[in-house]
Amino acid sequence: MQHSSFRVLVLGSAAGGGLPQWNCGCRNCADARAGRIAPQTQSSLAVSVDGTDWALLNASPDIRHQLASAPALHPRQLRHSPVRSVVLTNGDLDHIAGLLVLREKQPFALYSTPETRAVIEANAVFAALDRAHVAISDVGLDRHFDILPGLSAELFAVPGKVPLFLEQGEPQTDLEGGQTVGVAIERGGRRMVYVPGCARMTPALAKRLAGADLVFFDGTLFADDEMVRAGTGAKTGRRMGHMPMSGPDGSMVAFDGLEVGRKVYIHINNTNPVWRDGPERRAIAYLGWEVAKDGLEIAL
Amino acid sequence: MQHSSFRVLVLGSAAGGGLPQWNCGCRNCADARAGRIAPQTQSSLAVSVDGTDWALLNASPDIRHQLASAPALHPRQLRHSPVRSVVLTNGDLDHIAGLLVLREKQPFALYSTPETRAVIEANAVFAALDRAHVAISDVGLDRHFDILPGLSAELFAVPGKVPLFLEQGEPQTDLEGGQTVGVAIERGGRRMVYVPGCARMTPALAKRLAGADLVFFDGTLFADDEMVRAGTGAKTGRRMGHMPMSGPDGSMVAFDGLEVGRKVYIHINNTNPVWRDGPERRAIAYLGWEVAKDGLEIAL
Numbered sequence: 001m002q003h004s005s006f007r008v009l010v011l012g013s014a015a016g017g018g019l020p021q022w023n024c025g026c027r028n029c030a031d032a033r034a035g036r037i038a039p040q041t042q043s044s045l046a047v048s049v050d051g052t053d054w055a056l057l058n059a060s061p062d063i064r065h066q067l068a069s070a071p072a073l074h075p076r077q078l079r080h081s082p083v084r085s086v087v088l089t090n091g092d093l094d095h096i097a098g099l100l101v102l103r104e105k106q107p108f109a110l111y112s113t114p115e116t117r118a119v120i121e122a123n124a125v126f127a128a129l130d131r132a133h134v135a136i137s138d139v140g141l142d143r144h145f146d147i148l149p150g151l152s153a154e155l156f157a158v159p160g161k162v163p164l165f166l167e168q169g170e171p172q173t174d175l176e177g178g179q180t181v182g183v184a185i186e187r188g189g190r191r192m193v194y195v196p197g198c199a200r201m202t203p204a205l206a207k208r209l210a211g212a213d214l215v216f217f218d219g220t221l222f223a224d225d226e227m228v229r230a231g232t233g234a235k236t237g238r239r240m241g242h243m244p245m246s247g248p249d250g251s252m253v254a255f256d257g258l259e260v261g262r263k264v265y266i267h268i269n270n271t272n273p274v275w276r277d278g279p280e281r282r283a284i285a286y287l288g289w290e291v292a293k294d295g296l297e298i299a300l
Numbered sequence: 301m302q303h304s305s306f307r308v309l310v311l312g313s314a315a316g317g318g319l320p321q322w323n324c325g326c327r328n329c330a331d332a333r334a335g336r337i338a339p340q341t342q343s344s345l346a347v348s349v350d351g352t353d354w355a356l357l358n359a360s361p362d363i364r365h366q367l368a369s370a371p372a373l374h375p376r377q378l379r380h381s382p383v384r385s386v387v388l389t390n391g392d393l394d395h396i397a398g399l400l401v402l403r404e405k406q407p408f409a410l411y412s413t414p415e416t417r418a419v420i421e422a423n424a425v426f427a428a429l430d431r432a433h434v435a436i437s438d439v440g441l442d443r444h445f446d447i448l449p450g451l452s453a454e455l456f457a458v459p460g461k462v463p464l465f466l467e468q469g470e471p472q473t474d475l476e477g478g479q480t481v482g483v484a485i486e487r488g489g490r491r492m493v494y495v496p497g498c499a500r501m502t503p504a505l506a507k508r509l510a511g512a513d514l515v516f517f518d519g520t521l522f523a524d525d526e527m528v529r530a531g532t533g534a535k536t537g538r539r540m541g542h543m544p545m546s547g548p549d550g551s552m553v554a555f556d557g558l559e560v561g562r563k564v565y566i567h568i569n570n571t572n573p574v575w576r577d578g579p580e581r582r583a584i585a586y587l588g589w590e591v592a593k594d595g596l597e598i599a600l
Contacts, residue, residue, distance in 0.1 A: 022367045023406040025375040033374055061401055065365055067322045074333055075325040078531055093428055097400045100393050101361050103464075105533075106323040123423040127465040128393055164403075165427040231378055233405075 004299035005188035011066040012041035013292035016094035043267040055147040059098030088112040091119030103128035113178030159199035161241040174199040190300040196267040201254035219265025266292040304599035305488035311366040312341035313592035316394035343567040355447040359398030388412040391419030403428040413478030459499035461541040474499040490600040496567040501554035519565025566592040
């Protein structure tokens with residue numbers, strides 16, 4: 001570990017709702033409740049240079065359980081946390097609701113685009129983050145900023161939509177701006193990119209991903225109409241702002257030729273068949289994809 | 301169970317922050333992380349007449365974990381939940397943040413006072429509860445309403461304050477109105493009262509509690525200045541709107557003579573010494589008090 005550039009810990013690998021989801025009786029959720037497959041919490045990563053100070057990428061509703069499950073993230077004094085900063089990739093509840101747990105006059109820095117900050121600031125409940133302790137900073141796209149001492153990051157636009165709770169009528173699902181971003185982290189020549197939500201591949205995004213040592217990418221659905229066919233929802237992946245893994249416009253095809261060192265699907269919906277052994281999982285593995293799991297740690 | 305009037309399941313027994321709290325290294329939190337005492341989630345109860353349909357009293361940030369841990373609350377169809385209704389006792393984050401997890405177009409009824417509904421409706425994030433599926437009803441104080449078929453409840457004023465995130469300057473900590481309430485549930489001559497937050501005992505509250513078969517009562521702190529002395533906070537219990545267990549104005553003295561069948565402390569802060577064996581726990585036990593624990597089930 002001493003010779004690595006930085007390390008990444010998967011706090012949560014599942015999409016909004018988690019595995020199992022409270023009101024879902026699908027095969028994956030039933031198997032997760034019965035212990036036949038491992039339960040997974042909602043999408044979030046923790047990154048660190050020294051293993052002492054950590055930055056979180058997104059704050060999921062499961063954050064209390066996630067922090068309790070990770071010894072590196074336990075307090076080391078009477079009131080303390082190794083969490084020095086939190087970066088948000090959009091204003092979706094599965095990425096911001098955990099901020100409500102991070103109240104308690106504990107200092108940390110919160111980084112997001114102005115668009116996501118506006119979502120936070122429009123909701124009085126987030127005043128629970130006392131500004132005397134939590135510094136909220138706007139971060140422009142495509143600019144380097146330090147998320148930890150010695151670890152710089154960059155936010156970049158990814159096609160997506162506004163949060164579901166702000167939708168009015170049929171939303172544009174592939175807006176490119178500050179409402180949905182990815183995070184690139186680079187240190188000592190090693191580069192990781194985290195994109196938990198992405199509506200479609202664009203030339204700019206392909207360029208951003210190409211040659212990365214590690215990518216965590218939107219693995220919400222295997223098939224675009226998976227929830228419709230499973231009877232668990234009326235929406236396609238595209239309607240939700242998530243490109244599927246499979247199909248001609250899916251991420252499996254889109255990553256062809258990008259020469260990414262290690263590709264890991266994250267933000268995986270409870271309906272996704274890759275949670276279990278089967279042809280879909282074999283298909284993604286054949287193309288070099290892994291499936292994130294809570295607790296997975298990767299040193300770069 | 302067939303002959304009981306209704307049953308109560310403790311989903312969460314701890315105060316806001318839970319045990320362990322993410323940024324707390326106090327003895328109780330350290331012991332909970334190490335497995336020397338049992339971790340506990342944030343305050344919430346579930347009640348049922350038939351074990352099939354359930355009502356939740358408060359929606360804690362830990363609700364996803366709480367529902368997953370309780371087999372009676374698992375879905376029984378592809379999309380389903382035994383949760384038919386949720387009752388809120390105030391607008392504190394430890395009682396409302398779980399609503400953000402209950403999105404997913406799953407029908408249920410939400411009951412609160414107009415004051416607490418106003419807190420919900422002032423925050424756009426709660427639009428995640430699609431009104432086409434979630435019916436939000438105002439409930440007046442001291443009026444019977446059905447929280448489940450055949451199970452009626454009543455909300456009543458308890459001295460308290462507005463939620464922390466709405467405080468402006470020094471708040472009045474023992475307001476009596478709709479901002480903090482208790483819940484009384486009665487069926488077949490059996491009566492339970494749930495009061496997770498209470499600033500002080502009043503004659504009206506004493507009358508409400510007297511003779512109840514079961515009371516779950518505010519057990520935030522053992523001593524009013526416990527957090528100050530422990531170095532975990534600058535506030536007394538009274539400043540937070542919580543009367544202590546001990547002392548001349550504490551709940552141990554205040555319950556003397558009320559002839560409550562079974563008295564259980566709930567909403568217990570991580571600093572409270574009653575989480576462990578010791579003189580404080582023996583003192584409350586001597587007076588007939590129990591300490592709630594996640595998973596405790598009581599049939600009345």
